[in-house]
Amino acid sequence: MVLFSDICHYREIIRRVDPEDIREVTRHLFQESVNIIERYGGYIDRMLWDGLMAVFGMPCTHEDDVVRAIRAALDIRRMAERLGRAEAGCIGEPLSMRSGIAYGLVVTGVTQKESGRPGLTGDTVNLAARLRDLASPGEVLAESGTFSSAAGFFRFEALPAVAVKGREAPIAVFRVADAVVRPEKVRRVHGLKTRLIARGRELKQMRDAALRLHRQAGTVLTICGDAGTGKSRLIAEFKASTRRSRICWLDGYAYTYTRAVPYYPFIDMLNRFFDIDEADGDTVILQKLHAGLGRWVADGDTVASYLAGFYTPSSLETVVSDQEVFKSRLQQAVTCLLSVLSRKAPTIVCLEDLHWADPSSLSLIRCILREPGLPLMFVISYRSSLNFAHGENGERVSHAWEHIHLRDLDVAASRAMAQSLIGTRAIPEALDHYLTSRVAGNPFFIEEVINALIDAGRLKRIGNRWHFEDMVAIPDLSSTINSIIHSRLDRLGRNAKAILQEAAVIGRVFHLTLLRRITDFPEVLTACLDQLAGQGLIRRQADPHEPVYRFNYGIVQEVVYNGILKKERRTIYEKIARVLESDGRP
Numbered sequence: 001m002v003l004f005s006d007i008c009h010y011r012e013i014i015r016r017v018d019p020e021d022i023r024e025v026t027r028h029l030f031q032e033s034v035n036i037i038e039r040y041g042g043y044i045d046r047m048l049w050d051g052l053m054a055v056f057g058m059p060c061t062h063e064d065d066v067v068r069a070i071r072a073a074l075d076i077r078r079m080a081e082r083l084g085r086a087e088a089g090c091i092g093e094p095l096s097m098r099s100g101i102a103y104g105l106v107v108t109g110v111t112q113k114e115s116g117r118p119g120l121t122g123d124t125v126n127l128a129a130r131l132r133d134l135a136s137p138g139e140v141l142a143e144s145g146t147f148s149s150a151a152g153f154f155r156f157e158a159l160p161a162v163a164v165k166g167r168e169a170p171i172a173v174f175r176v177a178d179a180v181v182r183p184e185k186v187r188r189v190h191g192l193k194t195r196l197i198a199r200g201r202e203l204k205q206m207r208d209a210a211l212r213l214h215r216q217a218g219t220v221l222t223i224c225g226d227a228g229t230g231k232s233r234l235i236a237e238f239k240a241s242t243r244r245s246r247i248c249w250l251d252g253y254a255y256t257y258t259r260a261v262p263y264y265p266f267i268d269m270l271n272r273f274f275d276i277d278e279a280d281g282d283t284v285i286l287q288k289l290h291a292g293l294g295r296w297v298a299d300g301d302t303v304a305s306y307l308a309g310f311y312t313p314s315s316l317e318t319v320v321s322d323q324e325v326f327k328s329r330l331q332q333a334v335t336c337l338l339s340v341l342s343r344k345a346p347t348i349v350c351l352e353d354l355h356w357a358d359p360s361s362l363s364l365i366r367c368i369l370r371e372p373g374l375p376l377m378f379v380i381s382y383r384s385s386l387n388f389a390h391g392e393n394g395e396r397v398s399h400a401w402e403h404i405h406l407r408d409l410d411v412a413a414s415r416a417m418a419q420s421l422i423g424t425r426a427i428p429e430a431l432d433h434y435l436t437s438r439v440a441g442n443p444f445f446i447e448e449v450i451n452a453l454i455d456a457g458r459l460k461r462i463g464n465r466w467h468f469e470d471m472v473a474i475p476d477l478s479s480t481i482n483s484i485i486h487s488r489l490d491r492l493g494r495n496a497k498a499i500l501q502e503a504a505v506i507g508r509v510f511h512l513t514l515l516r517r518i519t520d521f522p523e524v525l526t527a528c529l530d531q532l533a534g535q536g537l538i539r540r541q542a543d544p545h546e547p548v549y550r551f552n553y554g555i556v557q558e559v560v561y562n563g564i565l566k567k568e569r570r571t572i573y574e575k576i577a578r579v580l581e582s583d584g585r586p
């Protein structure tokens with residue numbers, strides 16, 4: 001992801017305004033912009049005289065780099081407007097930034113002499129710069145790749161297509177209007193949707209818990225599983241199934257980029273429930289909380305002011321100097337809200353993706369789950385990397401605690417999912433083989449493979465039906481699947497990642513003895529393999545003679561393998577060949 005942002009009408013401003021004054025304003029503006037970009041994990045590639053270029057997804061990939069880049073652009077816009085208002089006396093006209101964002105590959109060129117950093121070039125960089133040039137003051141413009149990857153998170157407005165140098169056809173341009181209050185991850189499956197496959201038992205378990213709510217019996221239901229195993233889908237199906245039963249729903253999410261924001265899932269929950277917009281200032285937030293609570297709570301003022309503490313912890317902390325008292329006020333306020341709601345109607349609180357929650361949120365959730373007398377159903381989802389139950393046990397929670405561990409689909413269910421996606425039972429053999437051998441039942445990967453086939457023109461819709469063409473081999477996987485896998489790999493740490501690369505060159509299945517003889521990291525090998533197995537990337541096979549490991553997904557092995565520079569790949573192959581030769585193998 002490449003983002004260009006610059007100050008609008010900069011030339012005119014410097015012509016009119018005292019250079020000393022404008023230098024101070026722009027210094028402040030650029031410093032704040034850099035802070036915003038770094039907060040979203042972006043990398044400043046270069047500072048221009050009137051703006052900057054940033055890259056997201058380098059050196060570290062995140063599975064939501066597109067969302068991060070757009071949020072950064074919107075935050076920069078808001079910050080510039082605020083600064084412009086504050087400095088109106090000095091600049092004389094509104095200060096605004098405009099941005100262009102493009103999604104795609106960037107080419108790392110020769111190291112820049114001045115900065116010592118790699119210079120980035122390529123089509124994506126040119127496109128982002130062109131979009132920035134086309135943008136009017138305050139506008140954030142994006143192309144179709146950005147639009148389709150972030151459609152659930154922002155409101156976009158389509159603009160007329162424009163011609164771009166170096167491209168034959170005009171490109172579609174979208175203006176980012178703003179962030180939506182209730183974002184949804186929209187998977188890019190060309191509008192295809194499957195029925196729910198093989199999760200009937202889990203859905204029934206959830207519905208039974210919801211039925212118990214009518215008898216004032218609460219449940220804590222935790223759902224854990226690796227990325228893409230279907231946690232959100234199961235919750236969405238459950239939510240849809242309760243639609244007719246007068247249930248009050250509250251939901252809050254954690255995101256990769258809100259990890260450092262204290263209590264974010266609670267903030268998100270309040271935003272969604274009280275219709276609070278991100279752009280709302282403290283006063284508006286307090287008004288909305290107050291108005292929303294006034295309907296149910298007698299002492300609405302106090303509860304609203306405590307809840308407002310989630311947004312500006314510092315304001316309440318200055319009044320309440322003791323951290324523990326501050327926390328207990330937040331807990332009191334949430335408990336009060338939930339208990340009032342649950343007296344009015346059966347209430348379900350759903351907190352998703354808590355593997356990205358900050359420690360204060362996790363601690364607050366655990367405290368709330370221990371509160372007696374809340375006849376609620378809590379649905380809490382997280383990836384297997386979080387040990388949510390750590391330090392907890394069923395007896396310490398005031399409700400019945402149930403747990404669902406979602407695993408990958410079996411062969412028959414994977415096939416059924418592919419059939420349901422494209423609405424035909426006739427799946428070509430090459431695809432069937434690929435899904436069962438490489439994808440191994442992960443629903444997200446199954447969807448992405450179908451996606452990749454459509455993108456590559458191998459699967460075409462003719463009338464109402466899908467037709468396969470030239471299905472001898474499966475083409476490259478789409479970029480989303482690559483970035484999800486890369487973002488997991490980036491979090492591994494250097495040694496574990498390097499070991500995984502060595503293993504990927506050996507193959508989908510690798511013997512520990514061979515890996516030990518070729519690795520550059522023999523002293524940390526066992527610890528790293530344990531870590532990789534803990535992350536669900538590989539597993540040890542039951543083999544009584546010799547320890548053998550296997551990549552859980554062929555796709556992961558492929559992406560790791562393709563991510564190794566050719567030169568390094570050759571070095572690893574040579575080491576493997578030497579070991580095999582010394583063992584007398586051909």
Ligand SMILES: Nc1ncnc2c1ncn2[C@@H]1O[C@H](COP(=O)(O)OP(=O)(O)OP(=O)(O)O)[C@@H](O)[C@H]1O
Pocket residue numbers: 187194195196197198199225226227228229230231232233234353383417443444447
């Ligand atoms: N049992 C299923 N039947 C049909 N489709 C499914 C099933 N499980 C998941 N999917 C589809 O697979 C995709 C990935 O599922 P989902 O987003 O629910 O995974 P997740 O576990 O929430 O992943 P993450 O940890 O990334 O949030 C979705 O498009 C979803 O609709």
Ligand SMILES: [Mg+2]
Pocket residue numbers: 231232233353
């Ligand atoms: Mg999910």
